[in-house]
Amino acid sequence: MRMGFPDPKRTRSATDKFTKERTYVRNLTLLDLEACVALEEAAFITSERCPRETFSYRLKVCPELCFGIFTIRRNKEYLLGHAIATKTLSPSVTESSMAVATPRHSPHNPAGPTIALHSFAIQPTHQGRYLGTTLLQEYIRRMIMGGCVQRIALIARDRLAGFYERFGFRCRGVSSVKFGGGEWMDLVLDF
Numbered sequence: 001m002r003m004g005f006p007d008p009k010r011t012r013s014a015t016d017k018f019t020k021e022r023t024y025v026r027n028l029t030l031l032d033l034e035a036c037v038a039l040e041e042a043a044f045i046t047s048e049r050c051p052r053e054t055f056s057y058r059l060k061v062c063p064e065l066c067f068g069i070f071t072i073r074r075n076k077e078y079l080l081g082h083a084i085a086t087k088t089l090s091p092s093v094t095e096s097s098m099a100v101a102t103p104r105h106s107p108h109n110p111a112g113p114t115i116a117l118h119s120f121a122i123q124p125t126h127q128g129r130y131l132g133t134t135l136l137q138e139y140i141r142r143m144i145m146g147g148c149v150q151r152i153a154l155i156a157r158d159r160l161a162g163f164y165e166r167f168g169f170r171c172r173g174v175s176s177v178k179f180g181g182g183e184w185m186d187l188v189l190d191f
């Protein structure tokens with residue numbers, strides 16, 4: 001396994017350093033759809049957002065690959081970040097794995113050895129507080145424990161490659177994906 005986590009001394013969680021708010025990570029379900037759509041709208045520009053029907057599809061067919069980081073305020077749960085994925089046979093993220101599901105095409109392939117992490121975001125109000133680090137560390141840990149997969153792949157803008165490389169992701173060059181105007185980098189974490 002070539003995975004490496006950032007130096008633990010540098011990855012205190014947001015709860016330690018900033019807010020004292022207790023956060024926790026749990027699986028997402030269809031009941032979280034509206035919160036995920038709202039978070040996506042807040043975190044991404046229009047051309048880079050995942051459409052509602054695609055979130056709905058992913059939360060329905062593979063909730064075991066979808067996680068959120070939450071806090072509780074006045075007895076109500078708030079979604080602070082999400083990691084939403086499907087499985088693919090390809091070793092990297094493809095247009096096909098990102099496509100909208102149709103009766104003739106199901107983008108999630110349960111037999112795929114690659115987790116395609118399509119949407120990873122933290123609420124803008126809570127960015128820079130190590131919640132992204134906490135969620136991604138936990139996501140990787142749970143995916144490794146779950147077994148049956150060989151890697152996590154994602155696409156990211158060049159400026160974000162460094163963030164993912166801290167977790168052991170390797171940059172594999174420019175992705176062929178044209179979503180959102182293209183010019184994405186392929187990043188892969190081999191287990």
Ligand SMILES: CC(C)(COP(=O)(O)OP(=O)(O)OC[C@H]1O[C@@H](n2cnc3c(N)ncnc32)[C@H](O)[C@@H]1OP(=O)(O)O)[C@@H](O)C(=O)NCCC(=O)NCCS
Nearest residue numbers: 043120121122127128129130131132133155156159160163
């Ligand atoms: C990218 C994102 C998920 C990071 O989550 P976060 O909680 O803000 O990040 P963290 O607080 O855990 O950051 C940890 C480290 O990564 C660095 N980092 C965070 N965002 C970065 C960025 N955009 N570029 C470079 N470094 C970044 C931080 O500076 C920090 O470094 P430090 O330990 O030296 O201080 C979050 O900023 C986000 O949701 N952005 C908008 C949506 C997006 O672009 N998602 C990624 C799609 S591929």
